[in-house]
Amino acid sequence: MTAVAERAPVQARRNGPLSRQNLVATIATGYVPIVLATLVVVLPLLWMILASFKGPGELLTQTPSVLPESFAPTNYTxxxxxxxxxxxxxxxxxxxxxxxxxxxxxxxxxxxxxxxxxxxxxxxxxxxxxxxxxxxxxxxxxxxxxxxxxxxxxxxxxxxxxxxxxxxxxxxxxxxxxxxxxxxxxxxxxxxxxxxxxxxxxxxxxxxxxxxxxxxxxxxxxxxxxxxxxxxxxxxxxxxxxxxxxxxxxxxxxxxxxxxxxxxxxxxxxxxxxxxxxxxxxxxxxxxxxxxxxx
The missing domain is CATH 1.10.3720.10 (MetI-like)
Structure with missing residues (x-):
């Protein structure tokens, strides 16, 4: 009877909301798709904003960089x-x-x-x-x-x-x-x-x-x-x-x-x-x- 009572809290912890199984399932089915969907939407917009500050030499290059050399609004003017x-x-x-x-x-x-x-x-x-x-x-x-x-x-x-x-x-x-x-x-x-x-x-x-x-x-x-x-x-x-x-x-x-x-x-x-x-x-x-x- 005592062994059964001791195993019950252990089993509850294994199946609880903070258990490893639930955390892995939450991350795999929840956070990962949300992060991927956000990146798919945000990354093109971010690249477009950064590219609006780049000159032709920065855009047409074999070694592109993420950040522009200068954030001067030359393209906008x-x-x-x-x-x-x-x-x-x-x-x-x-x-x-x-x-x-x-x-x-x-x-x-x-x-x-x-x-x-x-x-x-x-x-x-x-x-x-x-x-x-x-x-x-x-x-x-x-x-x-x-x-x-x-x-x-x-x-x-x-x-x-x-x-x-x-x-x-x-x-x-x-x-x-x-x-x-x-x-x-x-x-x-x-x-x-x-x-x-x-x-x-x-x-x-x-x-x-x-x-x-x-x-x-x-x-x-x-x-x-x-x-x-x-x-x-x-x-x-x-x-x-x-x-x-x-x-x-x-x-x-x-x-x-x-x-x-x-x-x-x-x-x-x-x-x-x-x-x-x-x-x-x-x-x-x-x-x-x-x-x-x-x-």
Missing amino acids: EAAEKVPFGRLFFNSVLVTAIGAGIKVALAVLTAYALVFVRFPGKKIIFALVLATLMVPPQVSLLPNYVLITGLGGADTYWGIILPGLATGFGTFLLRQQFLTLPASILEAAEIDGASHWKRLTRIVVPISTPAIATVALVSIVFEWNEYLWPLVIVSDPNMMTLPVGLTLLQNSESGADGYGLVMAGTVLVIVPVLVVFTAFQRYIVSGLTQGAVKD
Whole structure:
């Protein structure tokens, strides 16, 4: 009896949370994949930032070094001289703010209507919204170009913004979130005479702030990084956005001598969206999981 009692604590220590077996399993299945995934994402960004401070002789060499010889922003000043980054930054901010703002507003209104407004054909409309998620955006590139140019939207802000205002992902995510809201609260507000607009602005939106912030973040990142459509619809350098401006910068340089300038321009493009992503990242997990319980 005493031997059995002595073996029990030993067995508990072997199978406990700090046992060698559990520590090895935690490191192998948890920390190692996280570290590898982080390195895959971080190392290219780190190399790009370091390369933006290197000259052609440091980039085109058989014995490359990790750190640049000098952190002088020479590439940044030369890139700003060749391409009007101030104007391109203004264009990107304007297009992103207006486009993402309207996109989020339309997603909120559409999701609210699909959940709380009674009208015929609601399920068919939602099925069509889901169908848009399965269609690559490149498929609509030519029809949108013909339509926008026919309306005189080439080289205009509204021509860049208009084709991307709808968001099937945002509508779907917010609809799933709105379905989880307590029906008793909205029914009580309806009995008290609250209109749809008051129910939306005073009840639905405040409760669903994380999900709406997630949609806003995804929309901002998409609008800021959009490349193909602005490249097609814009030919005036003063109307280009930052991603398209990188093409303008690359075309202004010949050969591999301009790698440092292109890296500097790329850093200027990604830094603002990284700042926004960092500010909104705490909403992502809660926003994506709020609508995952009820269908």
